[in-house]
Amino acid sequence: MKLLLPAVTPEDIKALRQATPDAEFYAGIELPEWYERFGPYEDLNRMSAFRGTANTSGMAAILRLKAAAGDAGLYVTLNAASYSPDQRAFLQDVLAAFADAKIDGVILGDPLMASDVRAHGLKAVASTMVGVYNADLARFCQDAGFTRLILPRDLSLREIEAVMNAVPDVEYECFLMRNGCRYSDSNCLARHSDQFGAICTFLDRARTAYGGAACRSFPAHDSMTFNHMAFSRVFHKEACGVCAVWDMLRLGVTAGKVVGRADGLPSVLRDALLLQRNILLARQCASRAEYLSRLELPPSYDSMCFQGCNCYYPEVRYSTGEDF
Amino acid sequence: MGRVEMKTQQAYSLCDAMELALSPSPLLPPEAALLYVGSYFCDRYFCTTPESVWDAAFALAQGFPEGAVLVVPTPSQAQLERVKEVVLRLAEKHAGLLREIVLNDYAMLRWAQEALPSLPRWCGRAMSKDFRDPRYPLPSQRIKLLDTAENSNLMNLQVLGVEADPVNPLSLPQDHHLLVAVHVPLAYVTMGRLCEFGSIGKPLDQKFRPGGSCSRQCTDNWLIYENRGFSFVKCGRAVYTSNKHIQAELPDGQLRIIHSALANCLQTAGGEEAKR
Numbered sequence: 001m002k003l004l005l006p007a008v009t010p011e012d013i014k015a016l017r018q019a020t021p022d023a024e025f026y027a028g029i030e031l032p033e034w035y036e037r038f039g040p041y042e043d044l045n046r047m048s049a050f051r052g053t054a055n056t057s058g059m060a061a062i063l064r065l066k067a068a069a070g071d072a073g074l075y076v077t078l079n080a081a082s083y084s085p086d087q088r089a090f091l092q093d094v095l096a097a098f099a100d101a102k103i104d105g106v107i108l109g110d111p112l113m114a115s116d117v118r119a120h121g122l123k124a125v126a127s128t129m130v131g132v133y134n135a136d137l138a139r140f141c142q143d144a145g146f147t148r149l150i151l152p153r154d155l156s157l158r159e160i161e162a163v164m165n166a167v168p169d170v171e172y173e174c175f176l177m178r179n180g181c182r183y184s185d186s187n188c189l190a191r192h193s194d195q196f197g198a199i200c201t202f203l204d205r206a207r208t209a210y211g212g213a214a215c216r217s218f219p220a221h222d223s224m225t226f227n228h229m230a231f232s233r234v235f236h237k238e239a240c241g242v243c244a245v246w247d248m249l250r251l252g253v254t255a256g257k258v259v260g261r262a263d264g265l266p267s268v269l270r271d272a273l274l275l276q277r278n279i280l281l282a283r284q285c286a287s288r289a290e291y292l293s294r295l296e297l298p299p300s301y302d303s304m305c306f307q308g309c310n311c312y313y314p315e316v317r318y319s320t321g322e323d324f
Numbered sequence: 325m326g327r328v329e330m331k332t333q334q335a336y337s338l339c340d341a342m343e344l345a346l347s348p349s350p351l352l353p354p355e356a357a358l359l360y361v362g363s364y365f366c367d368r369y370f371c372t373t374p375e376s377v378w379d380a381a382f383a384l385a386q387g388f389p390e391g392a393v394l395v396v397p398t399p400s401q402a403q404l405e406r407v408k409e410v411v412l413r414l415a416e417k418h419a420g421l422l423r424e425i426v427l428n429d430y431a432m433l434r435w436a437q438e439a440l441p442s443l444p445r446w447c448g449r450a451m452s453k454d455f456r457d458p459r460y461p462l463p464s465q466r467i468k469l470l471d472t473a474e475n476s477n478l479m480n481l482q483v484l485g486v487e488a489d490p491v492n493p494l495s496l497p498q499d500h501h502l503l504v505a506v507h508v509p510l511a512y513v514t515m516g517r518l519c520e521f522g523s524i525g526k527p528l529d530q531k532f533r534p535g536g537s538c539s540r541q542c543t544d545n546w547l548i549y550e551n552r553g554f555s556f557v558k559c560g561r562a563v564y565t566s567n568k569h570i571q572a573e574l575p576d577g578q579l580r581i582i583h584s585a586l587a588n589c590l591q592t593a594g595g596e597e598a599k600r
Contacts, residue, residue, distance in 0.1 A: 081453035136431035206551035
C-alpha cells in the first residue's frame, strides 16, 4: 500500500518525497478563467472554496509539480460534484494540458467525465465525490472507464472488503489520515468554506431546537442532547485510520489517502512519516492483534484517541460484534 | 422521444417520513396526482419499513389519480441485495398502483433498467448535484444533470426525467425533452450516512457507524438549526432548507412539483428549543 499525499507546491512534494519515497501525490488546481466564465460558486474541484490555500494556480504550476514528483505518481483533482456540458467542453483543453504535462491521472467527481479523461490518455480515478458505496457502483465506475476508485470515508472495513472482492480488477484507495466528515462528500452540496464556513461547522455552531420525542420526556431529551453534543462537538474533529493499516494491507488496498490539502506541509509530513513507519510495522505483523499491540499511535493520541470518535474505522478497536 | 408537453403536475411525497406523515391522518393537497413513497436518503429506513407502513402508504396512493411512485435510496454495500429484494417485492405486490420508480444513483438506475424495464425511471434528487446553499443566493440555478442528459445518453441509461432541489430561481433549457421534478418546500443541502438519529441511545463507542443498526429513531426525532439568520432542519440523514420562496417563480407548465409531507409534519409538530 502506497501513501497518497496532498501537495500544493513543488516544495511540498520535494519534502514529502524525501521522507516517504514510495508515496504518490495529488493536487488541486485553480484557474482564474474558470471563475471568470462560470462564476465564483462553481467549483472546479471539491476544495475550490479554499482557493490558494489548497490549490496550485495555473497550468504552469502543474508542470512544476510534475517536475518535482518525477517518477512518483501525480494526480490532479477535477472533483466537483458535477459539471455541465459547457463546463465539460471547457475542461477538454485542461485535460489536454494535463496530458501534455504527463501527470498520471485525474481524480474525478462526476462519473460521466471518465470517458473524457480516458480520451486524453489519462488514468481516471473516481473521487470520494462519486460515492462508491457498493459493488454495483464500483462495477458501474469500472465500466465507465475508471481504473482506481477512492472509497468514501463512511464505509466500514467489512464493506470495503466486500466491494473489493466483488470488483477485483481496479485499484482501491481508502481514507487513512487527517480530516473526518460527518456528512457524505458525494451529497454535500453547500459551500465548503468561505464567508460562513463549511456547512458542517456552520451547523455545529447553530442554535438548535429538538423536535419529536425529545419534546415529550426528560429521558428522551437527555438522550437526544447527549447524542447531538457527541455528533456536533466531539465526533470526527480529526480523523485517523492508523489502527486499520494492518487490515488495509490484508485487503490489498492500493493507496492510503492522507487528506488535508489546506492543512500545510508540517502536519502532512508528520502524519506521512507516522503512517510509513506503521505500514512497515504492519508488514511484519502476523495478526491484527499483534499490529495493534505494537503500532505507533499519532502524536495527538491524548486528545484524539477515545471511544472511536475520531476513527475512520472504529470497528478495529471498538467492535460491535458484527464488524468482521 | 418528443418534446415535453405537460401541464404543471403536483405530487405529494411521504418519503423518509412515512410514519410521521401517515399518523394520525395525513394532510393531503387536493390537487396532487401522484404519491411518492420510499426513501431518498436511507437504505436502512427503506429496508426496515414495516409491511404495515408500506401497505398504508400504497393504500393512500389509491386516492391519487395517477397512483404511486417508488423512491429507492442508494444502497450501502451491506444493504445492496436487500434493497433490490424490497424493490422487486413492492413492484410486484403493488403493480397496479406503481407508475414510476425514482433511483438515486447510476448503478441502481442500471439495475432497474434491466430488472424492471417497463417501469419508467427518474434520476432522483440525490443524483442532481448542483450547488445549493441559501447562505450564498444566486440569480438562477441550473440542473446540470438535465443539461447533460438532454445532450447525451447518460451511458445508455434511459430516464423519464430528472429531479432537483433548487434554492434559487430555476433556469431550464428551452425545449427540454426530459421531465423535470422539483422538491418543495424543503430542498436538501447535505446528507450523511453516519446517522445522528440512528445513534440515539447507543454508547459513545458505538455511535455514528457506517451501516450501524438503528431503531428507526428518525421517525420521531428531528433538529432545527438557526444561525446568523439562516434556518435548516435535519430529518433522517438529510439536512434541508426552505425553498418556499422559489415556488412562485417556477416556470409554468413544464414541471412536476413534489410537495414534502415532512414539511407539513414539522409545521404541525413544532419543536422545543434546546437548552444551550
